[in-house]
Amino acid sequence: MNIFVLMKRTFDTEEKIVINNGNVNEEGAEFIINPYDEYAIEEAIQVRDKLGGEVTVVTVGNEDAEKELRTALAMGCDKAVLINIEDDVEEGDQYTTAKVLAEYLKDKEPHLILAGNVAIDGGSGQVGPRVAEMLGIPYVTTITKLDIDGDKVTVVRDVEGDEEVIEASLPLLVTAQQGLNEPRYPSLPGIMKAKKKPLDEVELDDLDLEEEDVEAKTKTVEIFLPPKKEAGKILQGELTDQVKELVTLLRTEAKVI
């Protein structure tokens, strides 16, 4: 099995968000593997361990993403690829990222591609399905179970809380939902081994792409924080009085009842 995982390095949204000069301040912030991509990595490793083959983890980003790629290698991926287009492309959107990934993958003959269902920072959920469509392969999003039997694939898909059992065949792209598995932590030997595993860097030129080919189709013109909520009112006094006060507030002040 030739397996690929699409991984995004994301801002850890547990952190406080500060905006400086119209951009989210990333200095000193914590970055992580997008949590949904951890499920994708774990599933890829399990499939390989069962059916054989190789797992390559791919990211579009800059040098900083090497850390997260090494973590993926330490978890058990075999190879990592950093597509570094920082110097070639100034502005990008989901189209850009998907196009770059698809160009990289198109001659790699992937059997299975795994992605996260959504990135916790950008939050669009577009990249997986876009890559599949560009490669001309089918996809199933938000999966919670994956079974591969020869060419036949059975997946369970989470659809707003209901479950769909879906049959498809390889090659296939799936996006991971929470519940798919429990991602492992990198082990110490895993971390040691990861240092020797290949981490290749690819640039736009290597992909036969020009800047125009990946030009974004949307543009962010402003980033802002939600209006600061006034500190909520913590009610005081006897519990029964608090409850009465709450009902009055909901009626007269908040006017939602």
Place this chain on the structure above:
Amino acid sequence: MTRKVISLAEIRDGSLRNVSFEAIAAAKTIAQGGEVVAVLVGESVQSYANELIAYGADRVVVVEHAQLKTYTPDGYGQALMAVIEAEKPEGIVFGHTALGKDLSPKLATKLNAGLVSDVVAIEEKDGELLFIRPIYSGKAFEKKIVTDGIIFVTVRPNNIPALSRDDARSGNVMSLSVDIKDLRTIVKEIVRKTAEGVDLSEAKVIVAGGRGVKSAAGFKPLQELADVLGGAVGASRGACDAGYCDYSLQIGQTGKVVTPDLYIACGISGAIQHLAGMSNSKVIVAINKDPEANIFKVADYGIVGDLFEVVPLLTEEFKKLKVHS
């Protein structure tokens, strides 16, 4: 500039989902006076067309086929591409629902277009349309413009108000025949977990329980409160993982994203992944015995106390209100 815009309608349990009407309202804003064409896709869905017109669609295109009974990206993709080829729209609006999220990136790619996902508001400035969407798990927002090609957006349910219903409106309903073939993913079975009727993403009032609810039986008082308020019950991941309720009730990044008028969080600590699904609610009430719980940071009103005492008292108080009014 006027534009022709299509909006996709969605049906659930025999009714149009509200987000179908909200998508029409968004389409109207994007159309700037141009025509809004609602699209209905399914096995037998023609009967819903008039309601879409009542909510502001100028026309409706109906695509019916036995293979469209259940959603698949290939089937719906072929249906929508047929509509787009026939109508040549300059704008497209879907709901940011399971279906909309799954299908929109595929179509945007086919159309070589951008896509602004999960839009919660649309602004106009100097003749330009700005699409506002949450980023960083709801901790910040961005305004986006479309710089190239078709304007394609998905709208988060319960944020862009639908137009008011006017049954006197009339419009043309046209059916488009399509050939649906070569489906590469087949839905073998649908395991229904969610309760009939309640659509959490559209509920006006949600009473949600967390690990603090402690058992499946612990959800009963929450259900009673929800019933008095005409609302629905939701849950945190913590409650679902502990087996107190089904995952179909889960609210948050992994579960449903909700924007009710009133969200009452009971025994929920307020993890970022939970907040990502509800922090946009208009009014948030937190009931938690830990005064330091993170949920109080986003709450408009808070009661520090045992939910098993507070919730029944609240139910009683709302019941009294009902009797009086």
